Amino acid sequence: MPEFLEVTVDKFTFKVATDRFYTREGVWALAEGKRVRIGLSDFSQQRSGDIAFAEVKPVGTAVVVREEVAAIETIKVNVILGSPVNGKLIEVNPAMETAPEAINQDPYGAGWLAAIEATDWDTDRAQLLDPQAYFAVMKAEAEEEAKKL
Numbered sequence: 410m411p412e413f414l415e416v417t418v419d420k421f422t423f424k425v426a427t428d429r430f431y432t433r434e435g436v437w438a439l440a441e442g443k444r445v446r447i448g449l450s451d452f453s454q455q456r457s458g459d460i461a462f463a464e465v466k467p468v469g470t471a472v473v474v475r476e477e478v479a480a481i482e483t484i485k486v487n488v489i490l491g492s493p494v495n496g497k498l499i500e501v502n503p504a505m506e507t508a509p510e511a512i513n514q515d516p517y518g519a520g521w522l523a524a525i526e527a528t529d530w531d532t533d534r535a536q537l538l539d540p541q542a543y544f545a546v547m548k549a550e551a552e553e554e555a556k557k558l
Contacts, residue, residue, distance in 0.1 A: 411517060414544045418551040419558065423452045426517045430493070430534055431543035432475075437517070438493040438537060440530055445494050447478070448521040452547045454512050456554075458483040463509035465501045465523045472498055472525055474533060479522050481512070492525065494533040500524035 411426040425431075429439040435453030439446045454460065462482035472478050478492035501523050504511045512520035527533060538546065 414540060416544070416548050416551070418548070419555040421455060421551070423455065423547060423551060424517075425450065425452075425540050425544045425547060427540040429517075430537035430539060432491065432493050432537060433543075433546060434491065435543075435547070436478075436490050436493050438534075440527070440534070441524075443526055443530065444499065445496070445525045445527045445530060445533075446521050447493060447523055447525060449481070449490065449512055449516055450543070450547070451516050452551060453488075454516045454520070457481060457488055458485040460509045460512045463505040463512060463522065465505055466498055468498050468501060470498045472496055474536065478525075481509070490522070493537055494525055494527045494530065496525040496527040498523055499526045 411428040413424040415424050429437045431437050435450040437448050437450055460481050460483050465479040472492040474495050475491040477489050479490045481488050502521050
C-alpha cells in the first residue's frame with residue numbers, strides 16, 4: 410500500500426499517493442519497469458462525481474502525452490483523460506467494463522485504468538509532477554472550489 414499526503418478542505422478529504430507521478434489534470438502514472446500503470450487521482454475522481462462509464466482506448470493503441478487515452482462519464486461531467494506518457498497501451502483494467510465505480514472506491518488500487526508500455530519513461534517522468542508538487546496544485550484547486558460553495 411502506498412503512503413499518502415492528505416488534506417481536508419471543507420468536508421472533503423483528499424489523498425495523494427506518494428509512490429507515483431501526476432499530470433496537472435490528475436492522471437497518475439506508476440512505473441513498473443517499462444510498464445506504466447495509469448489512473449485517476451482521488452481529487453479528480455471526487456471532483457467528477459460517481460463514475461458511471463469509463464472507456465479506455467483498445468490494447469495496442471499508440472498513445473501520446475496529453476492526447477486522449479480514456480474518457481469517463483458521470484452524472485455531472487464527461488472528462489477526456491490525456492495520457493501521461495508516450496507508448497503503447499498493453500492492458501486495460503477489465504473492471505472498467507463492468508465496474509467503473511472502482512475508480513471512486515479505490516482510485517489508487519483496483520480503480521486503475523490501463524497499463525502503457527512507455528517508450529521513454531525517464532523523459533516523460535520529467536514532465537510530470539511529483540507527489541508533493543501535485544499535492545500543492547490539488548490543494549490550491551480544492552481550496553478555490555470550496556470558496557465557491
